[in-house]
Each structure stands twice: as C-alpha cells, then as structure tokens.
Amino acid sequence: MEPDPATDRVAIRASESRIEFFLAGAFSLLVGGTLAYVHHLFAPIVPPSPLWGWTIFTTLVVASMIGLPLSVYLLKPDDATVVRVFAPLGKVVAVLFDLAVASSVWALLPYASEALQLLMVVFYAATISGQVISTAEAIENIVFGVVSIFGSAAIFFLLNPSPYSTPLALFLVAFGTLMVGVAIVLKVAIRSAIAARLRAEAASKDLTAALAEVNKARNSKTRIIAAATHDLRQPLQAAALFFNRVAADAGIEQTDAVARARLAFDEAADLLDRLLDQLRLDSGVIVPAAEQLDLSDLLGRICDETTPICAASGFVLRCVPGQYHATGDPHLVLRVLRNLIHNAVRHSRGTRLLIGARRAGPMVRVYVIDDGRGIPAGHSESMFVEFAGEGPDWSTGNGSGLGLPSSRRMAQLMGGQLEHDARWRRGAAFYLQLPGAS
Missing domain, CATH: 1.20.140 (Butyryl-CoA Dehydrogenase, subunit A; domain 3)
Known part of the structure; x- marks a missing residue:
C-alpha cells in the first residue's frame, strides 16, 4: 500500500x-x-x-x-x-x-x-x-x-x-x-x-495482512493436497489388493515382474504417507501425546513388523533393544523408526541392519544402523532439508526429501531430536533421541 x-x-x-x-x-x-x-x-x-x-x-x-x-x-x-x-x-x-x-x-x-x-x-x-x-x-x-x-x-x-x-x-x-x-x-x-x-x-x-493471506492460501492448498492424497491412496490400495489376488490366482507369486510391481505399489503408498505426514506437520494437527515408553517392547514391535520387509529386500535385521524407558508418543516414535528403516532398506545398498538403544545422559537414543555405502561427508544436515533428497548418492537426487525432515520435526515435537551420527564409518547411523524416563 x-x-x-x-x-x-x-x-x-x-x-x-x-x-x-x-x-x-x-x-x-x-x-x-x-x-x-x-x-x-x-x-x-x-x-x-x-x-x-x-x-x-x-x-x-x-x-x-x-x-x-x-x-x-x-x-x-x-x-x-x-x-x-x-x-x-x-x-x-x-x-x-x-x-x-x-x-x-x-x-x-x-x-x-x-x-x-x-x-x-x-x-x-x-x-x-x-x-x-x-x-x-x-x-x-x-x-x-x-x-x-x-x-x-x-x-x-x-x-x-x-x-x-x-x-x-x-x-x-x-x-x-x-x-x-x-x-x-x-x-x-x-x-x-x-x-x-x-x-x-x-x-x-x-x-x-500479507501473512494472513499467505497462511490462508497455504491452508487451502494443504487441505486440497491432503484430500487429493487421501483420495489417491484408496484406488492405489485397491489396485494393490487386486494385483495380489490376480497374481495369486495365476500362480506367478515368485516372478521378478510381480516382485517389482509389488515394490512399486509399496513405494507409491509410502510416498503418499510421507506427503500426508508433511502436510499434517505444516498444518499443526499433529499433537504428540507424551507417555512413558518401554523401548524394549516398542523396538520389539517394530522389529517384528519390519523383519519380513527387510528379508524381502535382502537385509538381515538384528534388534538389540536393551532395558530402557523414554518419554514420547508411541505412534510418532514408530513412524520415525519406520522412516529410518525404510531409508536404509531403499538407499543404503547394504545387507545388514541393526536397531538398538543406549543412554546418553538424561536422554535415550534409539539407533538404526546399516552396513551400506554411508553418507558423504558434509551432508549430515543437508539430508534434513525438505525435498533435498535422502539417498546416499546425492548427485542423483534419490528420495522424495520428505522422510527425514518430517521425522526430525516429529522428534522435536516430542522434545527430542533426530540426528545422523557422522562418526559411524561402516555404513550410516541415525539415532532418535528422546527424554529418558525412570
């Protein structure tokens, strides 16, 4: 004016x-x-x-x-x-x-x-x-x-x-x-x-006034994209179910084409989940419900859930939960760990994956470690920038650039942090740090 x-x-x-x-x-x-x-x-x-x-x-x-x-x-x-x-x-x-x-x-x-x-x-x-x-x-x-x-x-x-x-x-x-x-x-x-x-x-x-207009436009866009993403998931899930049914009836469960098609369905569903996470974080609708967590039980659940997925991708998953307790939202913790495991399986090109916990002063760290190619020097923070890509081969821009930034924001909502441990040289090590509990 x-x-x-x-x-x-x-x-x-x-x-x-x-x-x-x-x-x-x-x-x-x-x-x-x-x-x-x-x-x-x-x-x-x-x-x-x-x-x-x-x-x-x-x-x-x-x-x-x-x-x-x-x-x-x-x-x-x-x-x-x-x-x-x-x-x-x-x-x-x-x-x-x-x-x-x-x-x-x-x-x-x-x-x-x-x-x-x-x-x-x-x-x-x-x-x-x-x-x-x-x-x-x-x-x-x-x-x-x-x-x-x-x-x-x-x-x-x-x-x-x-x-x-x-x-x-x-x-x-x-x-x-x-x-x-x-x-x-x-x-x-x-x-x-x-x-x-x-x-x-x-x-x-x-x-x-300008910020109000920007927020109004952003909220409108967020609602539209969230609705579109939600609508896309339904036909995608239906297509995946029909495909599995057809593949089972035809007796072609073990062919390479079937495995790649299933992987494509899983990748698309995961991308939509990450996009929804990002939209929920931007709109502020994710409010963590903090409670005391038994990490031994929680890590056991995530390992049981992801062992078949890791095995299908040629990974051997080892879980060392220990006897630790932390404070956080169990749903967000599981979501962050799923993202870390998904990144390791997709991008590391390794064969082994370790999930474990350890105490760090008043905090507890849950590690997800792989034996793959590792992260190039100088990219420890770049990986947490939205849409920058998450794969270790940064020259190709692999990844959607949503998983790690969204996961870090979820960790911060719980009073914790998500970091890459650059000291680990035999692959890549990420840890979710949460406030400890007795």
Whole structure:
C-alpha cells in the first residue's frame, strides 16, 4: 500500500499534539503549585489590586492548560480534529500563558528585593524550559515566550540598574537563544521518531495482512493436497489388493515382474504417507501425546513388523533393544523408526541392519544402523532439508526429501531430536533421541 504524504503529515502532527497535551497537562500541575507559592511570597509586599489581578488571570490560563489536555483525553478526537481544532487552541493557550508570566515582570518585580528578583529569574527559566519540553513542535510559541518573558525581564533589569542587572540581562538573552535551539533540535527528533513509529506500524499492518493471506492460501492448498492424497491412496490400495489376488490366482507369486510391481505399489503408498505426514506437520494437527515408553517392547514391535520387509529386500535385521524407558508418543516414535528403516532398506545398498538403544545422559537414543555405502561427508544436515533428497548418492537426487525432515520435526515435537551420527564409518547411523524416563 502506497503511503499518502498528506495523511502521514496529519498523523505525525496529531501524534505530536497528543504528546504535547500530555506533557503540558503535567507541566500545568507544577505551574499551578508554583503560582500559589509566588502569590504567597508577594502577598506581603505587593498591593492587592495588581497581585490579585495577575493571580486571577494566571489561574484562568493554568486552568485552561489543564482542561485542554483533559478534554483531548476524554473526547479522544481523530487525527484531523486534533490538528484542525485542538492544536490551534493549544497554541492560543500557550500564548496566554506566556503573557501571564511576562506580566509578572511588571506587576511583581518592582516590589521585590534582589533575592526575590533572582528567585523569579529562576522561575522564568524553569517556565521556558518546561515550555520547550512540552511544546517543542510549536517553535513560534517558544520564540514568543522567550521574547515576551525573557525580553521583559531583561528590559526590566536594564531599566532598574543594580550590580546584577547587566549580567542578568545577558544571561536571559543567551539562555533564551539556547532554549530556541534546543526546541528546534527536539522538534526534529520528535518528528523523526513519530514518523519512524508510524512507518513501522504501517509496515507491521501490511506484513500482518500479507501473512494472513499467505497462511490462508497455504491452508487451502494443504487441505486440497491432503484430500487429493487421501483420495489417491484408496484406488492405489485397491489396485494393490487386486494385483495380489490376480497374481495369486495365476500362480506367478515368485516372478521378478510381480516382485517389482509389488515394490512399486509399496513405494507409491509410502510416498503418499510421507506427503500426508508433511502436510499434517505444516498444518499443526499433529499433537504428540507424551507417555512413558518401554523401548524394549516398542523396538520389539517394530522389529517384528519390519523383519519380513527387510528379508524381502535382502537385509538381515538384528534388534538389540536393551532395558530402557523414554518419554514420547508411541505412534510418532514408530513412524520415525519406520522412516529410518525404510531409508536404509531403499538407499543404503547394504545387507545388514541393526536397531538398538543406549543412554546418553538424561536422554535415550534409539539407533538404526546399516552396513551400506554411508553418507558423504558434509551432508549430515543437508539430508534434513525438505525435498533435498535422502539417498546416499546425492548427485542423483534419490528420495522424495520428505522422510527425514518430517521425522526430525516429529522428534522435536516430542522434545527430542533426530540426528545422523557422522562418526559411524561402516555404513550410516541415525539415532532418535528422546527424554529418558525412570
């Protein structure tokens, strides 16, 4: 979405005004307390008429300084209203406040001692400093305040000579110039910070919308592919059953063509299973049900299940389960081990396969080791990249590239890990690491 410069300017100016109103409200409370103190100091020495006239006028201005931010807080106007209505009102109130403070120079200082005059100079300096902090954006207001307050005080001291008159006048001029410079720097910094925040918020909204669209498209695609994959499995399974029935009736169970056809059916079914696993992982529907596992029983089951498959492919399977317990989801553990055994049978070109367990600190590792060609150096992590291929002959891109990545994600869901043990040199060794259990 292309930014609108006019809209951005309004938003920046409104943000500046809201900040100013908040700071001005807090500053007004301090000014109100100072006003009461100044009235108390000058009450014994200033005639009632000028003193109360100044006090009442300044009180009304301070009340408006408190009421304006409060109305913004309660009404919560939009950016355009803030810029069009409240910001100009804020400038008018700031001018009235500067006039009120400047009038104190002529209403109060003529009756004050030198010590009290110096105290009032401190009050003027604090007033301008507070105005710079609370209304840094309105440079013209700050310049007006410096000229009206510091200018009046400087002229007063020059018209009433004393040992401190000239130094005080020079101090007021220099300090006022410094405050204007500080206000300019603050204005640039505040405006830049607000603009950066608005850009970040706009970018965050755009990113959130884009991610929502991506997730929606991904979820739709996932549902479509999952449905298609599920629908493909049914005719494939039916074809495999019909083929086995025809082969049995024809008495050709042992021919090479029949064995290859059965292998093709098994490969297609396994590929669909892996694709479904990947889709379930992507959609987040796989939630592991952790429980304490007797690995001796679990590995015995997987060995009994896969021994015929290994034998049909010329592998001798040996199972050494040991007496170990771990924590995990039995269905996911079996799925991971089936994937590892399937990869070894399909890709290793070996003749022997070992499944065993051992403890590794607080964890338990279940190993699947073959005596085949092994994994080329430098490919220990590449094998776990989706669609990179899983076969040891990486130049041919063998494998779908789904089994190992999906298996690792299942292991991580159970609080474990799936790794290739690169130290094993006589074939390939993979292990599923799970949290141990007593």
